[in-house]
Amino acid sequence: MPPRKRVVLTQAASASREGGDDHVPPPVPPIDQDALRQMVQDAARQASQKVVQQAVQEAARVAAQEVVRQMAAAHQGQQVPPVQAQGHQQPPIQQVPGVFQVPPSAPPVLPGQVPEVDETLMRVMRQMKTVDLETFGGTVDPGAAYNWKHRLASCLQTINCLLRLCLNIAELYLRGDALVWWDGVRSMRDGDMTYAEFLIAFDKKYFPKEALHQKRNAFEHLRQGTRSVREYEREFCQLRLFAGNNFDQEDLIRRFLDGMRVDLRGRCSMVTYTSLEDLVEKATVQKACIAEEQKYSKAPPRTGRTTEPQKRTWDQSNI
Numbered sequence: 001m002p003p004r005k006r007v008v009l010t011q012a013a014s015a016s017r018e019g020g021d022d023h024v025p026p027p028v029p030p031i032d033q034d035a036l037r038q039m040v041q042d043a044a045r046q047a048s049q050k051v052v053q054q055a056v057q058e059a060a061r062v063a064a065q066e067v068v069r070q071m072a073a074a075h076q077g078q079q080v081p082p083v084q085a086q087g088h089q090q091p092p093i094q095q096v097p098g099v100f101q102v103p104p105s106a107p108p109v110l111p112g113q114v115p116e117v118d119e120t121l122m123r124v125m126r127q128m129k130t131v132d133l134e135t136f137g138g139t140v141d142p143g144a145a146y147n148w149k150h151r152l153a154s155c156l157q158t159i160n161c162l163l164r165l166c167l168n169i170a171e172l173y174l175r176g177d178a179l180v181w182w183d184g185v186r187s188m189r190d191g192d193m194t195y196a197e198f199l200i201a202f203d204k205k206y207f208p209k210e211a212l213h214q215k216r217n218a219f220e221h222l223r224q225g226t227r228s229v230r231e232y233e234r235e236f237c238q239l240r241l242f243a244g245n246n247f248d249q250e251d252l253i254r255r256f257l258d259g260m261r262v263d264l265r266g267r268c269s270m271v272t273y274t275s276l277e278d279l280v281e282k283a284t285v286q287k288a289c290i291a292e293e294q295k296y297s298k299a300p301p302r303t304g305r306t307t308e309p310q311k312r313t314w315d316q317s318n319i
Contacts, residue, residue: 060118063118120162120165121165121168124159124161124162124165124169125169125172127159127161128155128159128169128172130159131155131158131159133151133152133155133173134148134151134173135173135174135175136148136152136173136174136175136178137174137175137176137177137178137179138176138177138178138181138206139206142206142207142211142212142215142242143215143238143241145202145206145207146206146207146241146242149199149202149203152170152173156169163195166195167193167194167195167198170195170198181205182198182201185201212242215239215242215243216239216242216243216244218239219236219239219240219242219243220243222235222236222239222259223259224259224260224261224264225261228287229260229264229280229283229284229287230280230284232259232260233256233276233280236255236256236259240252249274249275249276252276253273253275253276253279256276256279256280257269257279260283263290264283264286264287264290267286267290268282268283268286
């Protein structure tokens, strides 16, 4: 006979048997150490990748600011020390008892002396060279300041410049007193400024209330005088920029007619116009007609002195 197997009962099983309880609870399944270790490794890897991504974004931001400062300093003949990239601390990983911890991968080394260049900013700067925007060094003429600001907005719209880069581009075209003024504005503000804030500060600096009042007053009392129709239109449109946007086509036509010379206004007032451009074209034609009429009115009148001797000669020949 084969030997009998010896059955060893645990303490819990013996107690259950002695108590008369035939139901024995199932044993607790063992913990899968490999699966738990894999979960910890995945969590550590994701945390490391997030830190690396934040470090790269910070390096790109610092690089863009460094490029803008270096180019602005190059135009001014100054040298600006390079900006060191801020270090990033590795976030702590929660320890799991009884599980082997995998050290996270180290983030890449960020060179402080040679920052990465924002390719989008470099592309926009190359495109700005094609639109040929003039630099702005400050002025006391509100019209010149408005023209530069309008030209800047047109160039940025032409190249489809991103809103986050508009301020960087505008700063690159400031020179002299304008650059000194803007540096003072930035030093008085905490944090980064936006392009919209730049436009507000620009208008406050170069469009004071007194200058706007003078321009609006000049628009209200503008007269053609000795100017041609085209010259009158040019100054009318220039002053109109400072008079606000509360004018429709009918108001502009009426104001333009009121400032025309009396002889020209009398002829042009008899016609209905669809736009200010239509009025200017027809007024130019009427001015040419008036000049031609004046030319013929000043010509000497014809007399019969030349025909009388010829008549007498003919009469004598017939006698």
